[in-house]
Amino acid sequence: MGTKMRRRDFLKSASTLAVAPLALPVSEALAAQSTAALQHAALTFPKGFVWGTATASYQVEGAVKEDGRGPSIWDTFSHIPGSVDRNDTGDIADDFYHRYKEDIQLMQRLGVTGFRFSIAWSRIFPDGTGRVNQKGLDFYKRLTDELRAHDIEPFCTLFHWDLPQALQDKYEGWRGRETAKAFAEYAGFVAGQLHDRIHNWMTINEFPSYINSGYGEKPHNAPKMQSTRKQLAQTSHNAILAHGLAVQAIRANAKNARVGIAQNTNGAMPVVETPEHIAAAKKAIRHFNEPYDVPILEGKYSDRYLKQLGGDAPQFTAEEMKIISSPLDFYGVNIYSTIEVVAADNEDGYLVLQHPKSYPKLVADWLYYNPQSLYWIPRLMQEVWNVKEMYVTENGCAAEDHMTEDGHVYDTDRVNLLRNYFTQMQRATAEGIPVRGYFLWSLLDNFEWTRGYTQRFGIIYVDYASQKRTPKLSYDFYQAVIARNGLA
Numbered sequence: 001m002g003t004k005m006r007r008r009d010f011l012k013s014a015s016t017l018a019v020a021p022l023a024l025p026v027s028e029a030l031a032a033q034s035t036a037a038l039q040h041a042a043l044t045f046p047k048g049f050v051w052g053t054a055t056a057s058y059q060v061e062g063a064v065k066e067d068g069r070g071p072s073i074w075d076t077f078s079h080i081p082g083s084v085d086r087n088d089t090g091d092i093a094d095d096f097y098h099r100y101k102e103d104i105q106l107m108q109r110l111g112v113t114g115f116r117f118s119i120a121w122s123r124i125f126p127d128g129t130g131r132v133n134q135k136g137l138d139f140y141k142r143l144t145d146e147l148r149a150h151d152i153e154p155f156c157t158l159f160h161w162d163l164p165q166a167l168q169d170k171y172e173g174w175r176g177r178e179t180a181k182a183f184a185e186y187a188g189f190v191a192g193q194l195h196d197r198i199h200n201w202m203t204i205n206e207f208p209s210y211i212n213s214g215y216g217e218k219p220h221n222a223p224k225m226q227s228t229r230k231q232l233a234q235t236s237h238n239a240i241l242a243h244g245l246a247v248q249a250i251r252a253n254a255k256n257a258r259v260g261i262a263q264n265t266n267g268a269m270p271v272v273e274t275p276e277h278i279a280a281a282k283k284a285i286r287h288f289n290e291p292y293d294v295p296i297l298e299g300k301y302s303d304r305y306l307k308q309l310g311g312d313a314p315q316f317t318a319e320e321m322k323i324i325s326s327p328l329d330f331y332g333v334n335i336y337s338t339i340e341v342v343a344a345d346n347e348d349g350y351l352v353l354q355h356p357k358s359y360p361k362l363v364a365d366w367l368y369y370n371p372q373s374l375y376w377i378p379r380l381m382q383e384v385w386n387v388k389e390m391y392v393t394e395n396g397c398a399a400e401d402h403m404t405e406d407g408h409v410y411d412t413d414r415v416n417l418l419r420n421y422f423t424q425m426q427r428a429t430a431e432g433i434p435v436r437g438y439f440l441w442s443l444l445d446n447f448e449w450t451r452g453y454t455q456r457f458g459i460i461y462v463d464y465a466s467q468k469r470t471p472k473l474s475y476d477f478y479q480a481v482i483a484r485n486g487l488a
């Protein structure tokens with residue numbers, strides 16, 4: 001077909017095709033069709049695949065002054081006018097602290113077998129270290145008992161950004177190495193207390209999101225501490241050291257623990273699936289993750305990273321690098337969108353493609369719609385770092401959700417996105433890439449950090465004035481996917 005073929009000509013040839021006599025007799029054509037239908041029915045996930053939803057303490061719990069909880073840096077930050085859209089705060093959020101039983105019922109109806117949530121450090125240690133607040137611990141005991149009673153496996157994140165304010169004041173937060181030690185103490189203590197209820201642990205959620213955005217050269221998240229390049233590199237190092245120390249502390253205190261992480265590995269993917277572009281994506285993914293994933297998975301900073309930083313490189317010891325790369329039982333990756341690359345004849349071996357203006361997105365300005373990321377990130381994690389077990393610890397989107405007069409939210413945009421992301425994840429599992437489960441972000445609309453309540457990521461709509469929950473159409477869709485353990 002000539003490239004100059006005009007649209008009219010194309011339509012003509014298409015319609016010619018449509019009226020062309022069938023190549024197969026009708027019965028055979030029908031048989032072929034049902035084979036296609038069967039193939040569709042076979043787009044399933046491995047037996048025992050964990051279907052879940054995800055939340056985080058400060059985004060859903062509310063009850064910030066209840067039962068002895070100490071303040072966190074997000075309480076402080078959200079109360080500084082101008083920090084968050086409309087000056088929203090997490091003071092009440094989804095009131096999950098009081099309504100978790102109702103929400104677990106909604107999860108049970110959905111059919112999930114896993115729930116990812118996080119523990120608010122300052123509920124357990126209101127001052128970051130030292131004095132234990134039993135009532136805070138009791139909340140997570142009640143929560144995990146209730147989950148187990150509904151056959152939902154708890155997947156617990158120990159740090160999802162709500163650092164105790166006391167540690168910010170004492171050590172400048174993650175800038176201080178002492179904070180890493182405090183985190184390991186907290187992690188070991190909680191694991192010792194809850195190991196009978198929780199078997200799956202994730203140390204830290206998304207290093208770049210709270211380190212680069214909270215302590216970078218232009219920070220916009222709590223604690224919003226502007227840093228030099230040198231300070232930032234050291235802060236990143238302290239954060240991965242905290243992760244490694246926590247892995248060891250959890251193992252020391254909970255014999256049967258399965259320990260992982262929830263990291264937003266910066267993905268790279270080939271636009272065109274040919275060996276040269278795939279090789280380019282493999283180079284790119286290592287370059288994109290030099291401060292975090294590379295030391296955790298390879299046990300050392302790359303020469304390229306250290307060279308680039310020069311005198312600004314972090315201070316570290318060989319012993320620390322061993323701790324940082326402590327073996328994990330699984331790697332959790334939060335996957336939203338991914339950088340596309342093509343092979344290039346330059347020093348890096350690839351070119352990063354900017355998203356054209358018309359690249360599809362829903363409402364979050366950073367969340368490009370590229371379902372193939374749910375195939376490519378797991379595949380490259382396996383091929384580049386030999387990761388043996390993975391979970392998608394977050395994936396989802398914010399949409400412009402509106403309730404109809406008869407009380408429904410028909411979020412067909414979110415359903416469309418999820419359907420396509422799932423198709424790519426199915427491709428991954430069908431090829432034997434070891435993705436063991438998926439946690440949809442999020443169960444409920446919630447406090448979306450600096451966007452406050454203006455962006456809704458839930459598959460359950462929350463009316464914040466009444467706290468009424470209304471499952472959206474995407475909830476029904478997800479329920480059908482879970483029920484057939486396959487595409488619906």
Ligand code: PNW
Nearest residue numbers: 056205206209264334366394441448457
């Ligand atoms: C994650 N980005 O954050 C967090 O883990 C959640 O707490 C959050 O609510 C969710 O994704 C949705 O935003 C991210 O700019 C925030 O690439 C921003 C980015 C990635 C992840």
